Amino acid sequence: MCLLLGFMISLAWVGKETRNSRSAFLRADQRVRVSEALVDPEAYEQSVNEVKKLQEEKTKLENALSRNGTDSKVLNDSLQEMKSFAGLTEVEGPGVAVTLRDSGKTDTGFGGQVATNPDSVIHDQDVVHVVNELFASGAEAIAVNGHRVAGTTSFRCVGTTILVNDVKIASPIVVRALGDSDTLFGAMNMPGGALSQIRIFDPAMVQVEKVQMMRLPAYTGTTAKKWAKVVAPPQESKAAK
Structure with missing residues (x-):
């Protein structure tokens, strides 16, 4: 019985070796139907492997x-942070606004002539003292009359006008700084601070106010470097040698 069952199974098993010999026992129409529905095991296995490779x-x-x-997000975040640090992006937040204006006080000189006291005029050094004090007190961004202060920003007097990056500004001069408004406000009202001498001459020359929200423009000056070159990291320098 077992032998008979084994023999029948061997006859029923259709493999690659027996397929052609077994098809000889079929009628022509049966051979066509079988060939049309036939699945090549090798081709099937190859297809499975190709699908697997594609999935991998x-x-x-x-x-x-x-x-x-x-990585792109990290690089972009780092770039935006550096641009913000350099003053190349528009920023907003709380802070203080410091307004400096020339005084209307005049002095009577020799012979009763009216003369303008140099202390009655806001000078470039007054603006520099205010900007430095604000940065020292934690200001994260500063603009002077709408001009963003960056690493290369310069302040200087030419006659009766002040130049910020070679752009003329006139009184009143408004210095806006972003940061902790309480801290910045305290720094601007500190005894013996940047504004103390101006206030001694004329308190009306100075106004300091807290601002809940304001926006500062981006730095628009040149960023091109003619002489300063970026130094390659040590490993790159060694590789170049």
């Missing part, structure tokens, strides 16, 4: 894209 490649690409996306 897809997974690799997705992982690479995910890593690149994360």
